Amino acid sequence: MHRSPTRIVRPKPKSGASRLPGASRVSVVSLVLALGLLLLVSLVCGVGLGAAGIGWGDVFRLLGAGLTGGTIDAGDVAAYAIVWEIRLPRVVLGAVVGAGLASVGVAVQAMVRNALADPFVLGISSGAAVGANAVILLGAFAGLGVWALSLSAFASALAATALVYAVARSPHGLTPLRLILTGTALAYGFEAVTTVMVFGAARGEAARSAMMWLLGSLGGATWAQVPLAAVTVAAGWVWLRWRAEALNALAMGDETSAALGVQPAWLRRELFLVTAAVTGTVVAVSGAIGFVGLMVPHVVRMLVGADHRRVLAVAPLAGAVLLVWADLLSRLLLAPAELPVGVITAVVGVPAFLLLMRRGGYAFGGR
Amino acid sequence: MRLDIEGITVEAAGARLVDDLRLTVDSGAFVGLVGPNGSGKSTLLRCVYRALRPADGVVRLDGDDVHAMAPRAAARVLAALPQESSAEFDFTVAEVVAMGRLPHRDRTAASDREICAAAMDRTGVAHLADRGFLALSGGEKQRVLIARALAQQPQVLVLDEPTNHLDIAHQLDVLSLVRASGLTVLAALHDLNLAAAHCDVLYVIEGGRVVASGAPHDVLQPALLAEVFGVRAHPVRHPETGVVQLLFDLLPQGTTTCASS
Numbered sequence: 001m002h003r004s005p006t007r008i009v010r011p012k013p014k015s016g017a018s019r020l021p022g023a024s025r026v027s028v029v030s031l032v033l034a035l036g037l038l039l040l041v042s043l044v045c046g047v048g049l050g051a052a053g054i055g056w057g058d059v060f061r062l063l064g065a066g067l068t069g070g071t072i073d074a075g076d077v078a079a080y081a082i083v084w085e086i087r088l089p090r091v092v093l094g095a096v097v098g099a100g101l102a103s104v105g106v107a108v109q110a111m112v113r114n115a116l117a118d119p120f121v122l123g124i125s126s127g128a129a130v131g132a133n134a135v136i137l138l139g140a141f142a143g144l145g146v147w148a149l150s151l152s153a154f155a156s157a158l159a160a161t162a163l164v165y166a167v168a169r170s171p172h173g174l175t176p177l178r179l180i181l182t183g184t185a186l187a188y189g190f191e192a193v194t195t196v197m198v199f200g201a202a203r204g205e206a207a208r209s210a211m212m213w214l215l216g217s218l219g220g221a222t223w224a225q226v227p228l229a230a231v232t233v234a235a236g237w238v239w240l241r242w243r244a245e246a247l248n249a250l251a252m253g254d255e256t257s258a259a260l261g262v263q264p265a266w267l268r269r270e271l272f273l274v275t276a277a278v279t280g281t282v283v284a285v286s287g288a289i290g291f292v293g294l295m296v297p298h299v300v301r302m303l304v305g306a307d308h309r310r311v312l313a314v315a316p317l318a319g320a321v322l323l324v325w326a327d328l329l330s331r332l333l334l335a336p337a338e339l340p341v342g343v344i345t346a347v348v349g350v351p352a353f354l355l356l357m358r359r360g361g362y363a364f365g366g367r
Numbered sequence: 368m369r370l371d372i373e374g375i376t377v378e379a380a381g382a383r384l385v386d387d388l389r390l391t392v393d394s395g396a397f398v399g400l401v402g403p404n405g406s407g408k409s410t411l412l413r414c415v416y417r418a419l420r421p422a423d424g425v426v427r428l429d430g431d432d433v434h435a436m437a438p439r440a441a442a443r444v445l446a447a448l449p450q451e452s453s454a455e456f457d458f459t460v461a462e463v464v465a466m467g468r469l470p471h472r473d474r475t476a477a478s479d480r481e482i483c484a485a486a487m488d489r490t491g492v493a494h495l496a497d498r499g500f501l502a503l504s505g506g507e508k509q510r511v512l513i514a515r516a517l518a519q520q521p522q523v524l525v526l527d528e529p530t531n532h533l534d535i536a537h538q539l540d541v542l543s544l545v546r547a548s549g550l551t552v553l554a555a556l557h558d559l560n561l562a563a564a565h566c567d568v569l570y571v572i573e574g575g576r577v578v579a580s581g582a583p584h585d586v587l588q589p590a591l592l593a594e595v596f597g598v599r600a601h602p603v604r605h606p607e608t609g610v611v612q613l614l615f616d617l618l619p620q621g622t623t624t625c626a627s628s
Contacts, residue, residue, distance in 0.1 A: 255449030261442030
C-alpha cells in the first residue's frame, strides 16, 4: 500500500506581532501637563459660560478683582456674586468631585479585580441616597440647617459602608466576589427604601429634587462644601498613589500579591475604608454622578496602560476635566433649566466608551 | 538558603488538607513535590509563600519563621510562581517583571530597570518587554513570571506546577531555567519523569502527609506508585541516554487501591 510521507507545514512567523496591545503608550508627563492645562482652561470656561450672560472681559476683571482684593463698581455686584459665589465654587467642586470619582473608580476596580466595577458597586452611593432623601423628602435633621443634606448623606454612606463590610466579611477577608455581590444586593435594598420615600412624598417638587440628587447635580455647590471635599479627595488620592505598586500586585491576583509581600486582605480593607470615605464625601456634595468612575479609569488605561502608578497620575485630571464640562453642558443645554449632570456623563460617555472599545487594543476578563 | 517545613497543618471545613507535614530543602537544592490531585501540594506551597496561614507548624528560612517576618522582608528572600492567572488588567511584560522589585527598599528607577532587564535577558523575554502579558503564549507567560521572580532577587523559589499547559519543549525549558537560577527551589510537579529528571530530592505527598522521600529513582518505585497514584508503572531504560523512564498503565480492574483522598 502506498503512503505519502507526512508533510510538515510550518506557519510563517507572524510579522505583525509587535503591534499588539501595550505597544502604543502615551508619555505620562506630557499627558499630565496637557490635562492640567486643559483643566485650567475648562475651569475658566466653566466660570465664563452660564445662563446669565456675562462678557468674558467682565469675567476676567471680576476674577482678578476677587483674587487681588481690588474694587468693583456698584453695578457689578450682581455679576460678581454670580462669578464668585455661584459659578466658581460650582466649577471647583465639579473638578474635585470628578477627580475623586475617577480615583476611587481606579481603586475599586483593583480592589474587586474587575474592570466593570465603579465606585457605586459597593452600595455606598445608594446608602447615601437614603440619607439625602430623608432630608429632601421627609425634612429629617431640619435642625442642622443647610448642612442637613450633606451630613445626612455622609452619615448614611458610612452606615451603608459598615453594613456592606460586615456582611461581606469572611474568614478569608474581603474577597472580590463577596464584595461585589454584597454591595449589589444591599444597593437594591437601599434603592427600595429611597423609592418608597419618593412615592410617599406629598410634594411634587421634592420628588423632583430627589430625582436630581439620584442622578447627581452640582447645582447646590457652595464654597463651604469645597474644603472638606478637596481635602478628602486629595488625601485619598495621595494614599492610593503611594500604594500604587501594591495595587498592581493585587490586580495580578491574591496569591501573587501575597508572594510579593503585599497582604491582599489588609490592602483590601484599607482600600475599602479609603474608597468609602472619598465616595461618601463626594456623593454627599454632588449626589450619585454615574459613569465618571467607570469610564475614566478605562480610557486612561487605554492611553497609559494598566500600571497604577501612571493610571493614578492621569485619572484624577481626566475625571476633573470631564466633570467640569459635563456640568457646564448640564446647565447650558436647557438654560435656564438644568439637567442632572449624570445624564450628560452618560450621554457623552457611552458613545465615547463604545468607540474606544471598538477600536480595540484593550483586554479585560480574558477578552 | 535552607527551607524547613516543620509540622505544617492546614484545616478547612473540618478536613485536614495538610497534616503535620515536615520536609527540608537544602540550600541550592531543587526539591520536587509529587502526589495525586488534592493531596495538599498547593495548600502546602501557599503556606510557604504566605498566601495561607497554617493552623499549626512553622515554615523556616535559615531558621527564621516566615510567618513572623514582615511581609516584604519575606518577599525579599522568597519568590513564588502561584498557579493563578488573572486576566483582568493588561500589564505589559516589563510592568509584570517590574512588580518583582516591589518588596525591595532603597531602590532607584535606574537600578530597578537594570535588574529587570538582566532578569528578562536571563529568561529570554527581553524582546517581549512592550507586549501585553495577556496576549502571550503559555510558555512565554511562564518565562515572564520566572523573570519577575528573578527580579525579586530571592534566595528561595517556590513553584506550583510551573509546567502546566505547556508543550514538552517549554516544560523542559522552564525547568532548566529554574535549575539554572541556582536558587533553592521547592516545586510541585505532575509529570513524574520530568520531576525525576530535574529534582535532587522528591517528596511524595498523599492525603496531606509525606509518604516517601529521597532521591527520585529510590522513591518512584512501582509499588509506591501503585499505592499512591493507582497506576502500574513500568521502568524502562532510554535506549540512548540510559536514563530510567517510567511508562504507565492503569492497574488491572479490581486491584486499584484508591489513592485519592
